[in-house]
Amino acid sequence: xxxxxxxxxxxxxxILLLAANIRIVPQADAYVIERLGAYQQTWSVGxxxxxxxxxxxxxxxxxxxxxVDFAPQPVITKxxxxxxxxxxxxxxxxxPKLYAYGVENPIMAIENLTATTLRNIIGDLELDxxxxxRETINTKMRSTLDVATDPWGIKVNRVELKNIIPPAAIQDAxxxxxxxxxxxxxxxxxxxxxxKSRILRAEGQKESVILxxxxxxxxxxxxxxxxxxxxxxxxxxQAQAILKIQQANADGLKFMKEAKVDDAVIQLKSLEAFGKAxxxxxxxxxxxxxxxxxxxxxxxxxxxxxxxxxAAE
Numbered sequence: 001x002x003x004x005x006x007x008x009x010x011x012x013x014x015i016l017l018l019a020a021n022i023r024i025v026p027q028a029d030a031y032v033i034e035r036l037g038a039y040q041q042t043w044s045v046g047x048x049x050x051x052x053x054x055x056x057x058x059x060x061x062x063x064x065x066x067x068v069d070f071a072p073q074p075v076i077t078k079x080x081x082x083x084x085x086x087x088x089x090x091x092x093x094x095x096p097k098l099y100a101y102g103v104e105n106p107i108m109a110i111e112n113l114t115a116t117t118l119r120n121i122i123g124d125l126e127l128d129x130x131x132x133x134r135e136t137i138n139t140k141m142r143s144t145l146d147v148a149t150d151p152w153g154i155k156v157n158r159v160e161l162k163n164i165i166p167p168a169a170i171q172d173a174x175x176x177x178x179x180x181x182x183x184x185x186x187x188x189x190x191x192x193x194x195x196k197s198r199i200l201r202a203e204g205q206k207e208s209v210i211l212x213x214x215x216x217x218x219x220x221x222x223x224x225x226x227x228x229x230x231x232x233x234x235x236x237x238q239a240q241a242i243l244k245i246q247q248a249n250a251d252g253l254k255f256m257k258e259a260k261v262d263d264a265v266i267q268l269k270s271l272e273a274f275g276k277a278x279x280x281x282x283x284x285x286x287x288x289x290x291x292x293x294x295x296x297x298x299x300x301x302x303x304x305x306x307x308x309x310x311a312a313e
Contacts, residue, residue: 023048023057030096032059042096061096065157068107072165073115075122077130084165085122087114089145090158098153106152110145114159117144127166134161 024047025031031043035055050056068091072084089110093099103109121140122130130137138159145156166174 017052018049021050021052021055023050028063030061030063030093031057032061032096032100034058039097039101059096059100061093061099063093063096065090065092068110069162070111070114072163073118075119077122077125077127079126081127081170082167083122083127083130083170084163085118086162087118087141088160088162089114089156090160091149091154091156093153094155095153098151100153102152106149106154109152110149110154110156113145113148114141117141127170131164131166134164137161 023031023043025043025045027045029045031048033040033043033050033055035051039058040055067088069088070086072086074082074084076082091110099106118137118141121137125133125137138161141159142156145159149156
């Protein structure tokens with residue numbers, strides 16, 4: 001009975017020892033294992049068992065990309081302007097063994113290395129270059145830090161200048177400079193706007209004069225054409241009137257010929273004509289002696305018209 005109890009106790013102890021020495025390494029982690037104080041191996045993702053009392057987990061390492069934000073560091077530019085710059089470093093542990101044994105405090109080492117590298121780079125630049133060369137500074141710092149941290153098992157992926165804080169006097173001068181620059185641009189824009197406005201007004205006046213001249217030209221052409229057409233119509237009307245008068249005369253002569261008017265009628269019509277000429281206002285009418293001659297002339301005309309009709313037939 002006592003032996004059974006001892007076996008159970010030993011079994012429980014073994015189970016507890018196994019449970020205490022079983023490790024499950026999660027994703028994106030790595031465990032550095034030491035055996036009797038010396039580096040043994042690096043555990044990756046999965047189930048692992050260490051030897052009791054001999055092996056131990058010396059360091060748990062996170063393999064994800066990490067970000068560290070360093071406090072502002074005082075730096076001096078080439079033109080002796082002191083400013084404060086804070087940086088952000090993105091890094092990733094690539095070798096857990098080197099990370100565990102390469103340097104005592106990796107983050108502090110990176111911070112100090114970042115500060116010294118930043119001072120070296122900014123010391124070769126003037127204030128204006130520092131403010132406008134962020135990308136260049138970031139690239140130089142990343143390259144330098146990546147080379148320096150490689151023996152520590154760390155890869156620097158990216159370095160960013162978060163804030164560049166110049167002295168208060170420099171900030172006031174920069175604000176005044178920016179204000180003057182904005183006012184200068186505003187004055188230039190106003191002048192350009194006025195210039196364009198004057199040009200547009202001049203072009204508008206020019207087009208207006210051209211259109212007015214073209215309108216006067218077209219109006220004159222239309223008036224001339226209308227006058228020409230009216231003249232043509234008047235001439236056609238006069239021609240038609242003359243034709244109608246001639247036709248009426250011809251019809252009158254033809255009627256006299258057909259009516260066989262004698263000398264007495266002709267003389268009577270002549271007297272009526274003289275009476276109409278007097279219009280009742282004359283108290284005396286002088287009949288010329290050539291009335292008979294006129295009647296004879298009319299008679300001759302009548303005969304001539306008759307002969308012309310016979311010849312036409």
